[in-house]
Amino acid sequence: MSRGDNSTSQRNMIQAINSAMDVAMERDENVCVFGEDVGFYGGVFRATAGLQEKFGKTRSFDTPINECGIIGVAVGMAAYGMRPVAEIQFADYIYPGLDQLVSEAARLRYRSAGEFTAPLTIRSPFGGGIFGGQTHSQSPESIFTHVCGVKTVIPSTPYDAKGLLIAAIEDPDPVVFFEPKRIYNGPFDGYYDTPVEPWSKHPASEVPDGHYVIPLGKANIVREGSAVTMLCYGTMVHVTMAAVETLGIDAEVIDLRTLLPLDIETIEASIKKTGRCLVVHEATRTSGFGAELAALVQERCFYHLEAPIQRVTGYDTPYPHSLEWAYFPGPVRLRLAIERVMEDVSGEV
Amino acid sequence: MASDTPRRNLPPLELYVPEPKFRPGDDADFSDIEVPPAGETRRPDTADDHGDMPDLAYGLVRVLDEDNKAVGPWDPKLDADTLRKMLRSMALTRAFDERMFRAQRQGKTSFYMKCTGEEAVAIAATFALDRDDMCFPSYRQQGILIARDWSLVDMMNQVYSNKRDRLMGRQLPIMYSTKQGSFFSISGNLATQYPQAVGWAMASAAKGDSRIAATWTGEGSSAEGDFHSACIFAAVYKAPVIMNVVNNQWAISSFSGFAGGEATTFAARAVGYGIAGLRVDGNDALAVYAATQWAAERARTNKGPTLIEHFTYRAEGHSTSDDPSQYRSANEAAEWPLGDPIARLKNHLIALGEWDEDRQAAMDKECAEQVKTAAKQAEKNGILGHGLHHPLETMFEQVFEEMPWHLKEQMQDMLDENEAANNVAKTR
Numbered sequence: 001m002s003r004g005d006n007s008t009s010q011r012n013m014i015q016a017i018n019s020a021m022d023v024a025m026e027r028d029e030n031v032c033v034f035g036e037d038v039g040f041y042g043g044v045f046r047a048t049a050g051l052q053e054k055f056g057k058t059r060s061f062d063t064p065i066n067e068c069g070i071i072g073v074a075v076g077m078a079a080y081g082m083r084p085v086a087e088i089q090f091a092d093y094i095y096p097g098l099d100q101l102v103s104e105a106a107r108l109r110y111r112s113a114g115e116f117t118a119p120l121t122i123r124s125p126f127g128g129g130i131f132g133g134q135t136h137s138q139s140p141e142s143i144f145t146h147v148c149g150v151k152t153v154i155p156s157t158p159y160d161a162k163g164l165l166i167a168a169i170e171d172p173d174p175v176v177f178f179e180p181k182r183i184y185n186g187p188f189d190g191y192y193d194t195p196v197e198p199w200s201k202h203p204a205s206e207v208p209d210g211h212y213v214i215p216l217g218k219a220n221i222v223r224e225g226s227a228v229t230m231l232c233y234g235t236m237v238h239v240t241m242a243a244v245e246t247l248g249i250d251a252e253v254i255d256l257r258t259l260l261p262l263d264i265e266t267i268e269a270s271i272k273k274t275g276r277c278l279v280v281h282e283a284t285r286t287s288g289f290g291a292e293l294a295a296l297v298q299e300r301c302f303y304h305l306e307a308p309i310q311r312v313t314g315y316d317t318p319y320p321h322s323l324e325w326a327y328f329p330g331p332v333r334l335r336l337a338i339e340r341v342m343e344d345v346s347g348e349v
Numbered sequence: 350m351a352s353d354t355p356r357r358n359l360p361p362l363e364l365y366v367p368e369p370k371f372r373p374g375d376d377a378d379f380s381d382i383e384v385p386p387a388g389e390t391r392r393p394d395t396a397d398d399h400g401d402m403p404d405l406a407y408g409l410v411r412v413l414d415e416d417n418k419a420v421g422p423w424d425p426k427l428d429a430d431t432l433r434k435m436l437r438s439m440a441l442t443r444a445f446d447e448r449m450f451r452a453q454r455q456g457k458t459s460f461y462m463k464c465t466g467e468e469a470v471a472i473a474a475t476f477a478l479d480r481d482d483m484c485f486p487s488y489r490q491q492g493i494l495i496a497r498d499w500s501l502v503d504m505m506n507q508v509y510s511n512k513r514d515r516l517m518g519r520q521l522p523i524m525y526s527t528k529q530g531s532f533f534s535i536s537g538n539l540a541t542q543y544p545q546a547v548g549w550a551m552a553s554a555a556k557g558d559s560r561i562a563a564t565w566t567g568e569g570s571s572a573e574g575d576f577h578s579a580c581i582f583a584a585v586y587k588a589p590v591i592m593n594v595v596n597n598q599w600a601i602s603s604f605s606g607f608a609g610g611e612a613t614t615f616a617a618r619a620v621g622y623g624i625a626g627l628r629v630d631g632n633d634a635l636a637v638y639a640a641t642q643w644a645a646e647r648a649r650t651n652k653g654p655t656l657i658e659h660f661t662y663r664a665e666g667h668s669t670s671d672d673p674s675q676y677r678s679a680n681e682a683a684e685w686p687l688g689d690p691i692a693r694l695k696n697h698l699i700a701l702g703e704w705d706e707d708r709q710a711a712m713d714k715e716c717a718e719q720v721k722t723a724a725k726q727a728e729k730n731g732i733l734g735h736g737l738h739h740p741l742e743t744m745f746e747q748v749f750e751e752m753p754w755h756l757k758e759q760m761q762d763m764l765d766e767n768e769a770a771n772n773v774a775k776t777r
Contacts, residue, residue, distance in 0.1 A: 058555040064585055069544050069578030076548025079533065103538045104545065110747045112526040112534040113516045149748050172750040217753065261753035
């Protein structure tokens with residue numbers, strides 16, 4: 001695949017993720033990938049396609065349908081000295097493996113005072129927008145940001161996905177890497193009312209062929225602006241951009257990329273510049289990551305704020321199947337929230 | 350809630366809730382437990398297929414007979430020196446437990462767990478393993494460390510969470526961890542170490558290493574999902590792992606029936622997974638050694654995992670926080686039909702003419718002295734109730750390899766709080 005340091009190829013997000021594992025496995029023979037359907041078939045989303053053929057069955061293999069086993073085995077392998085990259089087929093299925101991640105992987109370094117570590121990566125497609133119903137659409141990221149000892153990473157573009165995943169695999173700590181499956185196959189145009197063009201046909205973008213990393217904990221200012229700061233990640237970056245462009249508003253859009261550790265400096269600087277803050281995520285609202293963001297902004301930037309912080313989120317219901325486009329935060333929900341956050345203290349728009 | 354719909358004339362269903370055979374005030378009588386004669390159980394070749402030995406999951410491997418002789422095909426034929434070393438490790442573990450139990454009662458630490466009556470399970474198994482085989486223990490296998498000659502002072506430092514505790518006072522007492530000793534960090538979440546041991550063993554196999562893994566869990570926590578996850582992974586990948594279930598009859602106050610022990614043996618779970626399963630007299634050090642040696646040879650020759658049920662009895666409470674007199678018969682331990690593991694090994698050595706009561710008494714005294722000396726040394730490093738032994742900053746270290754900003758900020762908050770409290774705790 002690699003054609004030298006400077007070469008690039010058109011890749012959609014899933015191909016970029018595939019390339020990340022390919023590059024990581026080539027550079028370090030301790031990297032191995034596994035999960036349900038991951039080996040011979042290459043994963044139901046094709047994220048691991050070709051890896052077994054190239055690296056052999058001991059480095060890319062299928063597993064039983066058993067998330068507790070997948071993550072528990074990954075902890076043991078990592079403790080041995082390997083760099084396991086385990087796939088949980090859908091984030092909705094991560095719960096049976098939660099204890100191994102939350103109580104074991106996350107705390108192993110701490111409780112053994114650094115003698116044992118668990119440098120593992122758990123990859124998992126998350127989020128809605130593909131008619132996945134309430135078992136294939138959830139966004140459980142805030143569960144992991146609440147845990148001490150796990151890093152949580154969410155890319156929004158093919159380029160970021162590859163660089164962040166390589167960084168996650170090379171990271172000495174356990175990383176949960178949530179992949180927004182709505183935009184696996186190309187940049188999503190962000191309009192919930194016009195996804196008539198099959199999303200699988202969306203174009204790819206230029207991604208380097210070789211090794212590069214995007215450091216964990218660094219946000220990306222997707223669009224500079226001075227009127228309002230929009231904090232978002234994953235699919236919502238594209239929804240936010242679509243709303244901003246449609247409304248012609250001078251918003252600063254920040255793609256967080258990593259929820260933990262969070263790039264607080266970039267957030268703070270932006271809010272102090274714009275004086276307004278809108279948080280956008282697809283996960284349910286109550287105790288969602290947006291609550292943490294709003295609290296942080298309030299604690300640090302209260303005297304710079306000119307309006308209450310607004311949240312645009314999914315609703316506090318299970319993800320509905322047929323009504324998912326009413327659930328999915330889209331540009332209209334953003335427009336209404338932007339109108340609220342742009343109100344002056346006097347109440348005038 | 351009964352249904353409003355008219356029912357057919359059927360007898361009412363009944364929910365069965367298991368109940369142990371004896372409760373406080375009852376005389377324990379274990380005469381219904383089937384104890385096959387020592388030496389009777391066959392010993393298959395370690396290369397045999399797991400499918401050809403289901404009977405072993407329902408039997409009981411025993412080596413030491415009623416006359417304290419080692420008999421039958423499982424006799425590991427250990428030399429007298431090894432037997433004496435094993436006996437000493439077991440006696441030392443018991444002495445260690447006694448001392449630490451008292452230390453807890455004296456308020457020197459918060460908590461302790463003895464392994465009284467189960468010493469053979471950890472120690473004889475450790476003697477049959479190589480020192481660099483990775484052990485994934487539960488909380489009653491302190492004997493592994495003692496059998497590996499690990500420093501008693503180091504163990505006590507951990508129990509006391511004192512300034513020399515390598516785990517920086519972060520773990521509950523008895524939750525030891527040492528990579529150098531190939532002893533994996535103990536978790537209070539039960540059975541989590543099972544899939545981890547399988548993963549470690551899979552990695553060892555994938556890397557072409559020669560080390561194997563062994564793990565232990567109680568029969569109670571064999572009900573956890575992790576146990577079954579581990580079994581399926583171990584079976585599917587033929588992982589070089591030994592999975593021990595310590596059936597000591599009690600999980601705090603729940604008897605083995607609540608883990609499914611009334612329906613079948615714990616070793617029999619192996620059969621359904623396509624794993625070799627052995628049920629072993631856990632109070633017979635030679636049987637435990639032989640079973641572990643057999644399983645280790647299978648693992649090392651890529652014949653896959655073995656599940657060993659150690660049939661034993663928890664002679665003491667679950668922990669210092671437990672009062673077993675509230676839920677079980679007082680004479681159960683004394684009536685246990687498989688005896689005491691230390692007494693049985695001692696009597697075997699005496700029967701061989703390699704030991705006597707005087708030497709045993711002298712050794713017990715020596716062990717007590719060794720433990721006492723170690724405890725004094727450990728107590729010089731501090732005990733739990735006396736101050737905060739580690740600099741405050743250590744609380745925030747090693748959550749991640751590098752400390753992120755939010756932890757740095759919280760650390761500063763803590764230091765400010767300490768200053769406001771007139772620097773009650775030491776800092777770096």
